[in-house]
Amino acid sequence: MACGDILQLRPFEIAGALLIELQRHEDERGFFARAFCEREFADAGVGVRMVQTNISWNRRRGTVRGMHFQKAPSEESKLVRCIRGRILDVLIDLRPKSSTYLRHSAVELDAESRRAVFIPHGVAHGFQTLVDDTEVLYQMSDYFNPELSAGVRWNDSYFGIRWPVNEVIIHPRDNSYPDFDPETVVLD
Secondary structure, eight states: GGGGTTEEEEEEEEEEOEEEEEEOOEETEEOOOOOEEEEEHHHHOOOOOOOEEEEEEOOSEEEEEEEEEEEEEOOOEEEEEEEEEEEEEEEEETTTTTTTTTTTEEEEETTTTEEEEEETTTEEEEEEESSSSSSEEEEEEOOTTTTTTTEOOOOTTTTTTOOSSSEEEEEEHOOOOOOOOOOTTTOO
């Protein structure tokens, strides 16, 4: 089977982002689906090589992780999939030269649909769990570097993100990012 027979890559609302739908090949045993194909991404104009995979397990509904990104010189892109439970996955475009600069977009990801979202570098990423016991799998195109790790505040009124669960569980670091200032967050 060629890669092109396995994945559906669809443009998402943020420039360069993709929504990935699996093509299931089902029989009496269940199904088979390829979750990533470097060649198919390249055919879609996204030359990306994944070098790191992480898992985030979240005990409680309402947990927010984000809004994270890596500063230059990192070019960390992410492929994010919810493998247990359900999340609202949120992207904020922080690339001044992008046609969707400072816009945000969200999509529900869950274990049942097995959809994923590809997030290009320069786009902040975060999510909120919509049910207890939720697990998220991340593949990254660059190695994590704590010195380049940055973020914008999840509830900054500048972006106006509507989080569906009011009772939020969040790490103090994610809650303490300063108000967004386009003069200080430049990624291009």
